[in-house]
Amino acid sequence: MRLAGLILLLFFSFSLSSEGVNIVRNVKVDGGHGIYRLTGEARLNGSQIYYNVEDGHNEIIQEKTLVFKDHHSEWQPFDMVINVPKDRLPENGSLLLTLYTKDKSSQAYSILLEKFTNREKLTR
DSSP states (O other), X not given: OOOOOOOEEEEOOOEEEETTEEEEEEEEEEEETTEEEEEEEEOOTTOOOEEEEEOSSSEEEEEEEOOXXXXXXXXXXXXXXXXOOGGGSOXXXXXXXXXXXXXXXXXXXXXXXXXXSSOOOOOO
């Protein structure tokens, strides 16, 4: 049996912190085959939150900034869609989104978008 890909509906109820202050919580990821929707809440505390997408070896989507209307310390919802071209999806392996800030004590947090096993090349 060949698996063309695994569509994931993941719910993460976690907090990502920078300098002991939670910056992201209640992140939900759904989608598959290169189109992913992420929702959640972020508290910026004057910082920007950045993301990129990679497969563990190659950066698929270069650094981008999550855009918010305000930069208050209160929790703000976010809703983003990530489109990865079909020809950039891994044939075997995982597609990961990494969230981070550029604060001195910041850590990077990876979220699994999709895991591929023996995927045939899909065309758009």
